[in-house]
Amino acid sequence: xxxxxxxxxxxxxxxxxxxxxxxxxxxxxxxxxxxxxxxxxxxxxxxxxxxxxxxxxxxxxxxxxxxxxxxxxxxxxxxxxxxxxxxxxxxxxxxxxxxxxxxxxxxxxxxxxxxxxxxxxxxxxxxxxxxxxxxxxxxxxxxxxxxxxxxxxxxxxxxxxxxxxxxxxxxxxxxxxxxxxxxxxxxxxxxxxxxxxxxxxxxxxxxxxxxxxxxxxxxxxxxxxxxxxxxxxxxxxxxxxxxxxxxxxxxxxxxxxxxxxxxxxxxxxxxxxxxxxxxxxxxxxxxxxxxxxxxxxxxxxxxxxxxxxxxxxxxxxxxxxxxxxxxxxxxxxxxxxxxxxxxxxxxxxxxxxxxxxxxxxxxxxxxxxxxxxxxxxxxxxxxxxxxxxxxxxxxxxxxxxxxxxxxxxxxxxxxxxxxxxxxxxx
Amino acid sequence: xxxxxxxxxxxxxxxxxxxxxxxxxxxxxxxxxxxxxxxxxxxxxxxxxxxxxxxxxxxxxxxxxxxxxxxxxxxxxxxxxxxxxxxxxxxxxxxxxxxxxxxxxxxxxxxxxxxxxxxxxxxxxxxxxxxxxxxxxxxxxxxxxxxxxxxxxxxxxxxxxxxxxxxxxxxxxxxxxxxxxxxxxxxxxxxxxxxxxxxxxxxxxxxxxxxxxxxxxxxxxxxxxxxxxxxxxxxxxxxxxxxxxxxxxxxxxxxxxxxxxxxxxxxxxxxxxxxxxxxxxxxxxxxxxxxxxxxxxxxxxxxxxxxxxxxxxxxxxxxxxxxxxxxxxxxxxxxxxxxxxxxxxxxxxxxxxxxxxxxxxxxxxxxxxxxxxxxxxxxxxxxxxxxxxxxxxxxxxxxxxxxxxxxxxxxxxxxxxxxxxxxxxx
Numbered sequence: 001x002x003x004x005x006x007x008x009x010x011x012x013x014x015x016x017x018x019x020x021x022x023x024x025x026x027x028x029x030x031x032x033x034x035x036x037x038x039x040x041x042x043x044x045x046x047x048x049x050x051x052x053x054x055x056x057x058x059x060x061x062x063x064x065x066x067x068x069x070x071x072x073x074x075x076x077x078x079x080x081x082x083x084x085x086x087x088x089x090x091x092x093x094x095x096x097x098x099x100x101x102x103x104x105x106x107x108x109x110x111x112x113x114x115x116x117x118x119x120x121x122x123x124x125x126x127x128x129x130x131x132x133x134x135x136x137x138x139x140x141x142x143x144x145x146x147x148x149x150x151x152x153x154x155x156x157x158x159x160x161x162x163x164x165x166x167x168x169x170x171x172x173x174x175x176x177x178x179x180x181x182x183x184x185x186x187x188x189x190x191x192x193x194x195x196x197x198x199x200x201x202x203x204x205x206x207x208x209x210x211x212x213x214x215x216x217x218x219x220x221x222x223x224x225x226x227x228x229x230x231x232x233x234x235x236x237x238x239x240x241x242x243x244x245x246x247x248x249x250x251x252x253x254x255x256x257x258x259x260x261x262x263x264x265x266x267x268x269x270x271x272x273x274x275x276x277x278x279x280x281x282x283x284x285x286x287x288x289x290x291x292x293x294x295x296x297x298x299x300x301x302x303x304x305x306x307x308x309x310x311x312x313x314x315x316x317x318x319x320x321x322x323x324x325x326x327x328x329x330x331x332x333x334x335x336x337x338x339x340x341x342x343x344x345x346x347x348x349x350x351x352x353x354x355x356x357x358x359x360x361x362x363x364x365x366x367x368x369x370x371x372x373x374x375x376x377x378x379x380x381x382x383x384x385x386x387x388x389x390x391x392x393x394x395x396x397x398x399x400x401x402x403x404x405x406x407x408x409x410x411x412x413x414x415x416x417x418x419x420x421x422x423x424x425x426x
Numbered sequence: 427x428x429x430x431x432x433x434x435x436x437x438x439x440x441x442x443x444x445x446x447x448x449x450x451x452x453x454x455x456x457x458x459x460x461x462x463x464x465x466x467x468x469x470x471x472x473x474x475x476x477x478x479x480x481x482x483x484x485x486x487x488x489x490x491x492x493x494x495x496x497x498x499x500x501x502x503x504x505x506x507x508x509x510x511x512x513x514x515x516x517x518x519x520x521x522x523x524x525x526x527x528x529x530x531x532x533x534x535x536x537x538x539x540x541x542x543x544x545x546x547x548x549x550x551x552x553x554x555x556x557x558x559x560x561x562x563x564x565x566x567x568x569x570x571x572x573x574x575x576x577x578x579x580x581x582x583x584x585x586x587x588x589x590x591x592x593x594x595x596x597x598x599x600x601x602x603x604x605x606x607x608x609x610x611x612x613x614x615x616x617x618x619x620x621x622x623x624x625x626x627x628x629x630x631x632x633x634x635x636x637x638x639x640x641x642x643x644x645x646x647x648x649x650x651x652x653x654x655x656x657x658x659x660x661x662x663x664x665x666x667x668x669x670x671x672x673x674x675x676x677x678x679x680x681x682x683x684x685x686x687x688x689x690x691x692x693x694x695x696x697x698x699x700x701x702x703x704x705x706x707x708x709x710x711x712x713x714x715x716x717x718x719x720x721x722x723x724x725x726x727x728x729x730x731x732x733x734x735x736x737x738x739x740x741x742x743x744x745x746x747x748x749x750x751x752x753x754x755x756x757x758x759x760x761x762x763x764x765x766x767x768x769x770x771x772x773x774x775x776x777x778x779x780x781x782x783x784x785x786x787x788x789x790x791x792x793x794x795x796x797x798x799x800x801x802x803x804x805x806x807x808x809x810x811x812x813x814x815x816x817x818x819x820x821x822x823x824x825x826x827x828x829x830x831x832x833x834x835x836x837x838x839x840x841x842x843x844x845x846x847x848x849x850x851x852x
Contacts, residue, residue: 033493043497050493058488058722066668067459067476071469071802077669105717107691108534119573131703136692136717139705143690147545236718242492243503243721264569265533266562275807277557279565291531291562292662295669296484296722376497381701 011333016400019326025311025319028392040402042377044390045214045354048240054303061299073295080298081267082285084305088239088248091309093212093231094222099250101285102235102301103267103293106213106247109232110140110180112288113249115262117178117207117230118144120255124177124206125150128168132157134186137211141180151175160343161350162190168197172204179206183215184352187380189324189344191219191352195226202227207255213237213247217304218320218353218391220313223250230255235297238353238390240304245297249288256284265290307392316391320353323389326396327355330403338410343384354388356380364415365406372414373405437759442826445752451737451745454818466828468803470816471640471780474666480729487725499721506724507693508711510731514665514674517735519638519657520648525676527711528661528727529693529719532639532673535658536566536606538714539675541688543604543633543656544570546681550603550632551576554594558583560612563637567606577601586782587771588616594623598630605632609641610778613806615750615770617645617777621652628653633681639663639673643730644746644779644817646739649676656681661723664779664816666730671723675714682710691716733818742817746779749815752822753781756829764836769810780814782806790841791832798840799831 020026032049041049065073084102089095103109118127127141131154138154145152153176155167162185172179179201184191194210201208209230212221217238223231229252235245251259260281266272267289270280281287308316325348331340335357343356359365362385369375369385378386385406389399409415446452458475467475491499510528515521529535544553553567557580564580571578579602581593588611598605605627609620620636627634635656638647643664649657655678661671677685686707692698693715696706707713734742751774757766761783769782785791788811795801795811804812811832815825835841 033489035494039496041496047492047497047500049496050488055488055493058484062476062481062484062668063459066473067481068461070465070467070475071473071804072796073669074473104530104534105691105719107693107717108530108689111689111691111716134692135695135698135701138703139690139692139695142705143688147688234718242488243499244718244724246720247717262569262573263534263537264565265531265537266560266565267533269561269565272561273807275561277564279568290537291533291673292660292670293531294672294720294723296726297720298670300722370498378497381699 011330013397013400016396019396023319023396025315025392026395028311029395031307032393038374040375040398040405042375042387042389042402044393045237045388046378047243048237048304048390049393050242051240051303051307053307054240054242054300057299057303058296061296077295080295080302081289081293084298084302085248085285087302087305087309089250091305092216092221092313093250094220095224095250096253098284099253100248101288102246102248102298103289104246106211106232106234107136107140109247109249110137110209110211112261112263113209113230113232113251114141114144114178114180116259117209118148118150120259121177121207124175126153126175126177127151128153128155128171128176128179130155130157130163130181132159132162132185132187133182134211134213137180137182157185160188160190161345162188162192163197165193165196165200168200172200172206174205176204176206178209180209180211182211182213183221184219186214187343187384187386188356189351189354191350194221194228198226198228214352217308218316220317228252235301239301240307241297241301245301246294251285251288261288261290263290267291267293311392319391320389321348323391323394323396323399324348324351324353324355327387327389327399327403330400331357334403334407335410338407353391354386357385357387358383359385361415363421364418365409367418368409368414369406373409375402375405437756439823439826442822445822449745449822451741451818452821454737455821457733458819464800466801466824466831468801468813468815468828470819471663471814472804473669474663474730474816475819476668477666477729477733479733480666480668480726483725483729484722487722503721506721506728507715507719510724510728511674511711513728513731513735515676517731518642518647518739519676520646521650521676522679524710525679526674527714528672528674528724529715530672532637532658532660533562533566535673535675536563536635536637538687538689539635539656539658539677540567540570540604540606542685543635544574546685547603547633550601552579552601552603554579554581554597554602554605556581556583556589556607558585558588558611558613559608560637560639563606563608583611586614586616586769588614588618589623591619591622591626594626598626598632600631602630602632604635606635606637608637608639609647610645612640613769613810613812614782615777615780620647620654624652624654641778643734644742646743654678661727665727666733667723667727671727672720677711677714687714687716689716693717693719737818745817746815747774749817749820749822749825750774750777750779750781753813753815753825753829756826757783760829760833761836764833779817780812783811783813784809785811787841789847790844791835793844794835794840795832799835801828801831
């Protein structure tokens with residue numbers, strides 16, 4: 001964050017341009033398709049931009065591989081779930097080979113891992129998560145708790161700082177079979193101490209399942225070193241795999257023989273094409289595949305991760321810290337006095353690559369930003385404008401432009417021109 | 427099949443060309459990418475060919491929608507699972523709107539529907555399927571039976587004629603909660619009487635779950651009229667959705683309120699973006715979505731189904747019947763004397779759009795066909811060369827060429843040049 005020294009008083013656009021000139025990753029923005037250079041895209045943590053190499057790979061895949069190789073393409077495609085998985089493990093997760101596969105959605109992967117973990121702790125009657133965890137994470141364990149007659153303990157999430165270790169420690173007793181949280185809070189961006197909370201789970205005798213959707217590709221992870229048991233993450237945010245790209249899942253090597261997925265599918269069968277009478281789970285990560293994996297999305301994820309590999313996660317993280325730090329300085333200079341509070345940890349080292357700006361009219365301000373200002377942030381209820389700053393595809397001048405336009409709209413009370421959503425309290 | 431009158435003695439290539447000239451769907455082949463006109467593709471029922479319109483749609487989707495609209499594309503994409511589902515229902519399934527969604531893989535959809543059906547019959551301890559059902563179908567219910575301590579009754583499948591009603595009637599007693607079979611047998615191609623077997627299930631008080639993967643897009647279905655409860659099918663065979671395209675699922679309208687999926691995900695939540703504390707299943711088919719649906723694959727399925735809609739399933743089916751009938755006549759004229767037996771029903775009206783040719787060296791013959799003859803069939807153990815004849819993309823001369831080359835290789839005992847797979851008995 002050294003580059004930001006003095007930035008708190010340097011809020012003119014020239015300074016942003018200077019930050020871009022000093023940014024070793026600045027040229028990476030040109031590796032993405034950007035056909036409206038005036039658009040400010042603050043939602044790369046919801047859907048990452050399209051890398052040029054991905055557009056090319058998908059053309060080759062569709063025209064040459066599907067179009068020409070036809071079913072013979074499976075000679076190559078069949079390796080993708082584990083090959084791309086290994087790349088994700090190496091580049092993003094601090095995971096040795098053979099522990100990551102790419103398949104299905106984050107939700108389905110959460111379900112598979114949580115169900116298998118509970119099967120491995122049949123005498124434990126409690127699942128622990130937090131009430132600020134991403135909705136799908138909470139719903140998956142609600143469903144499993146209901147189906148199995150288990151208790152779900154949802155510890156309170158601190159709105160800015162995320163899950164608190166004390167709360168987890170209090171909840172994680174000897175009845176708990178599974179503990180599941182997110183590495184980066186989808187609202188506030190708070191980074192949780194994965195190793196420490198995993199250790200609390202292990203002391204209680206529980207397995208720990210982590211969702212890295214808002215972290216992977218922005219915040220480095222060390223899943224092996226942190227002794228994480230299970231993890232999942234999204235393919236379409238910082239991994240730039242495109243809308244509905246498949247997700248990944250991680251199973252610690254030492255656990256792999258002991259866990260069996262609840263969905264027994266032919267892609268998880270030991271000898272898939274023998275098509276034998278009884279399901280026998282494949283060795284390693286292949287058992288976690290269920291049906292035929294989505295090849296187009298797999299190839300797109302592969303390209304996105306290759307971009308991150310080219311740059312290295314250390315540089316990606318440094319850029320992300322600099323971007324949210326710079327955005328914070330603009331908030332402090334312009335927006336705090338206009339009624340915005342910071343809904344993220346004030347220390348950039350403690351948050352991922354997005355910033356939560358809280359404002360009572362956030363819902364309508366987002367509409368104004370999109371309709372009138374060419375700025376695309378996200379909204380998270382009840383009052384958060386979520387500013388996602390994808391490290392590889394965001395320039396400092398883009399941050400400046402977005403905040404400048406937001407400031408003008410807020411001064412102008414632009415939200416009065418937009419309806420509140422039916423039934424929604426802003 | 428009128429067009430085939432006299433074909434049994436007309437086995438020269440000119441006759442095949444004449445059949446093509448008389449075929450009202452012949453020009454449809456040009457709507458597919460075919461860059462090796464010499465290739466004989468007999469595996470469109472494993473991976474359908476690439477339609478030109480699909481290549482164009484995917485380019486627009488990637489470059490314009492993802493590349494330019496970015497996250498705003500979800501305004502359109504979010505409707506795809508149910509909009510494409512309704513199109514599949516209308517064109518392929520005889521299903522009124524609001525009963526089909528496209529999402530996840532066939533395997534995951536089977537799991538979701540089977541689990542929900544068992545939840546709806548909690549006092550029933552038996553699942554019925556057949557031992558010749560597609561592997562993933564058998565494995566899914568094996569897994570559910572194991573997890574819930576249920577009995578799995580696998581009735582014997584007739585190798586040529588598929589599941590027999592007498593066997594089902596004997597197995598479907600008052601302990602059965604779920605009955606699940608395939609509409610078209612993946613090996614023999616036998617068409618099962620869905621309405622009759624569903625009725626047997628209902629008389630026993632069970633729910634009926636059908637897999638139409640090898641039928642939909644080749645054999646018309648009337649799921650509403652047949653009173654089917656639940657169904658799934660594949661997106662990448664006759665629907666031409668590309669490798670790993672998402673599957674579809676059908677839930678009869680009258681059952682929708684009573685069934686809740688086992689996987690509770692945010693795309694199945696009543697008010698998804700409210701992100702409220704408790705999962706409340708959405709009305710209608712949306713509750714069956716779990717995670718973020720795969721947009722690229724959805725768009726590709728949409729185009730494939732649109733092609734089928736242009737032609738109409740009646741014409742598609744007539745072409746499929748003519749193709750397998752013609753192939754049968756070539757088998758009879760050339761291959762029977764070379765040791766091939768017909769592993770499919772002899773009446774084209776009783777089989778789908780593929781033909782099983784049984785030969786003790788089928789495994790090695792397939793290798794010879796691909797490596798030496800530019801013919802791509804499939805192999806299904808222990809002894810089946812599976813000849814898939816996708817109605818929209820296959821010409822009669824292509825069938826002639828493929829059978830001509832197969833005859834030459836068989837005469838030549840070409841299999842002796844190929845290894846038997848390790849551990850495989852041919």
